[in-house]
Amino acid sequence: MRICVISDLHFKYVTPTAEDRENANLVLSFLEQAKGNYDLMILNGDIFDLWYDWEFTVIKQYFPLLVKLHELKAGGCRLVHISGNHDFWFGNFLPDYLGIELHAEHFSLEADTKKIYVCHGDTY
Numbered sequence: 001m002r003i004c005v006i007s008d009l010h011f012k013y014v015t016p017t018a019e020d021r022e023n024a025n026l027v028l029s030f031l032e033q034a035k036g037n038y039d040l041m042i043l044n045g046d047i048f049d050l051w052y053d054w055e056f057t058v059i060k061q062y063f064p065l066l067v068k069l070h071e072l073k074a075g076g077c078r079l080v081h082i083s084g085n086h087d088f089w090f091g092n093f094l095p096d097y098l099g100i101e102l103h104a105e106h107f108s109l110e111a112d113t114k115k116i117y118v119c120h121g122d123t124y
């Protein structure tokens with residue numbers, strides 16, 4: 001099984017600096033080339049600099065990142081999200097609109113005879 005684990009992108013939305021924009025472009029190009037290359041992508045916390053699941057809106061600055069996640073999912077990649085130490089306010093948007101599985105603390109699976117345990121790790 002081809003697994004990719006990423007964390008702590010802290011994708012910015014409030015007045016991004018030139019460095020933030022460069023980081024965002026690196027993230028987006030990485031996700032673009034990741035299409036078709038992984039069976040499972042684990043978003044291991046703090047992907048967004050802040051996520052809040054309002055009832056009717058999403059932060060528009062995240063749109064390019066959300067599109068990439070949607071495209072990965074549509075291409076057959078399973079997406080799992082584990083909360084990080086900046087992540088508390090998840091609701092139905094990621095699971096219902098992007099098909100991302102939410103895990104608050106940790107995630108484990110067995111793949112290719114290996115037992116794998118993933119968590120954000122800030123409490124250890």
Ligand SMILES: [Mn+2]
Nearest residue numbers: 008046084085
């Ligand atoms: Mn963190």
